């Protein structure tokens with residue numbers, strides 16, 4: 001079972017859109033796939049029309065009282081399941097702090113999923129607290145949506161620096177350009193510059209597109225309502241690249 | 248022809264596992280439409296138009312997937328073609344979009360599906376077992392958010408198999424993970440409004456021709472020194488397991504072997520009840536004897552028809568090519584009769600009388616024997632009882648056999664045949680108590696005699712059946728003259744072969760009574776003086 005965390009310190013960069021579309025495509029191609037909605041906002045849960053509330057909440061989930069498997073819901077798409085966001089995930093850092101050996105607990109929880117899934121996508125909340133610390137240690141890859149702006153470049157530098165201290169156990173960091181708007185000169189320039197990012201980005205780029213925005217009205221992954229669109233193809237390409245990188 | 252369509256009450260499904268698909272075998276498409284209406288009125292549903300679809304079920308020649316509790320089905324026609332890997336009770340384990348027919352695991356694209364399949368079947372090839380073609384209509388049951396909670400599909404299938412076609416109407420109710428409660432509500436609705444109950448996984452397997460008939464596998468584990476009543480109960484329980492294991496297949500009639508195994512277990516049970524007196528109360532024995540006799544008689548005509556249907560290719564072969572088509576009306580006639588018989592069987596197996604028989608018999612067998620008993624043989628060591636009964640029958644067969652020559656009337660031959668059958672059952676009943684090697688040889692010797700006696704009888708039955716069929720077809724004007732003529736020829740052939748069998752009988756009787764067989768039988772079954780005095 002591979003664990004792929006879609007991560008960025010910043011919000012609004014396309015993490016959720018990426019998670020939803022990559023996971024959908026993985027499932028469509030036959031991988032047993034789980035999305036774990038870790039953002040208390042519950043955007044991923046929203047896209048799949050799943051009630052964000054987990055019975056007993058995240059606290060209970062972490063404290064072994066209920067298995068994660070009980071909280072999982074199937075989506076409308078066969079092979080794609082979702083562990084819903086939860087209100088108490090709002091306090092995720094606090095909980096992780098208070099649970100003894102949070103890493104071990106989380107690992108154990110993921111182990112219970114291993115027989116059921118080939119790949120787990122984590123849709124992370126924007127933060128760099130204790131919780132993300134733990135995530136960095138359990139994920140096989142951090143997929144980092146990066147909008148081609150100076151600010152994003154700096155953010156990526158911070159992530160790189162943060163992971164440096166982890167010696168050996170760090171996941172592979174896979175940035176890619178997200179919400180690329182060809183009309184913007186800055187976007188064009190940064191995308192063209194081979195050395196713009198401190199870590200080489202993946203080759204697939206997700207264009208800025210109204211089709212992606214429409215996910216909110218359709219409440220469905222892009223390929224469901226726009227299979228032949230540019231973003232749908234771009235997400236598929238991104239998925240293949242990630243798969244190749246994590247083996 | 249298909250058994251349990253529309254008789255939901257005796258489907259043995261009972262309370263379903265809420266997480267798995269519920270399957271309903273319906274009497275006809277109309278019932279499915281009704282079910283759809285009922286659900287539509289009560290629930291928010293998105294219904295799709297009916298589509299032409301097909302499903303092919305695959306497994307290896309040695310049924311590796313079935314043994315692991317899995318079904319592999321290639322689904323086409325609704326959406327992109329997918330290979331679905333399901334558990335036998337209807338849970339989707341994995342799926343893989345692919346339009347090609349599956350064969351070797353390594354033919355599939357690299358990935359988790361291929362790895363998992365390879366781990367199961369290794370280098371074996373999966374072969375198509377059953378192909379369904381037909382139409383399917385699906386509906387998604389939605390919650391207030393518009394999310395799918397349950398998938399409903401109504402399928403009308405044609406199932407092709409050995410020259411015939413069956414029609415099946417199946418309703419499937421599959422909960423999305425985490426929405427078992429919604430599916431249970433639907434099940435309740437279907438039960439209350441239409442009296443429908445889901446079928447068991449076994450029934451589903453059998454209906455699709457995916458189940459395999461079950462013979463008695465490991466023995467009942469008898470030990471010398473065991474009380475006779477306890478030992479007999481073990482054997483009966485073992486036979487009852489076989490009966491129950493072949494029940495669904497018998498109802499679905501996907502393979503005549505189910506009924507055959509079912510009947511063999513019943514006959515052995517009856518033989519035990521008839522031959523082993525003095526270990527259970529007479530009234531109990533009489534009651535079960537009567538009930539199992541009933542069950543035997545209900546299923547017997549069907550078995551005869553099965554035998555004929557299985558013999559048809561051989562009949563055909565015996566005729567010149569130009570006469571082959573003349574046999575077609577006979578085949579149709581037999582199939583029609585088989586359909587009618589099958590209905591009787593389904594009705595019998597669904598009846599309260601049958602359920603009570605099985606339940607009461609089980610209850611009786613599971614009750615531990617009373618410690619103190621006034622029955623003469625109940626507490627007797629089983630090997631002693633077994634030896635005595637087998638030896639007595641063995642001697643009787645030798646005596647009856649000795650009285651038969653080439654001119655002895657058929658009745659005496661039949662009596663001998665029946666005695667041989669009884670002996671065979673008894674020996675198999677208690678087989679575990681005796682040295683395996685010697686017992687096997689003894690059974691083999693008996694079997695050689697039984698073979699010729701059986702053939703002698705089978706040809707006679709065959710002539711009678713052909714005669715009956717010809718008369719019945721003539722009566723209904725359903726047979727053209729050439730067919731009747733051809734059947735006359737078959738009867739002739741049958742009679743000739745019966746004569747040939749008759750000519751072999753004396754030789755086989757002599758062989759059975761050969762000194763080495765006698766000596767072995769005596770060694771195995773004749774009681775020593777110490778037992779006799781006990």
Ligand SMILES: Nc1ncnc2c1ncn2[C@@H]1O[C@H](COP(=O)(O)OP(=O)(O)O)[C@@H](O)[C@H]1O
Pocket residue numbers: 010011012013014015016017018043178179180206207208209210212213214215216231
């Ligand atoms: N490629 C894109 N093109 C246009 N809009 C996008 C694109 N990706 C995301 N969005 C929109 O931007 C907003 C933020 O995206 P989201 O995936 O929720 O980001 P995050 O999870 O990082 O906060 C959403 O309204 C989404 O519809």
Ligand SMILES: [Mg+2]
Pocket residue numbers: 015016017039043123124
């Ligand atoms: Mg988000």
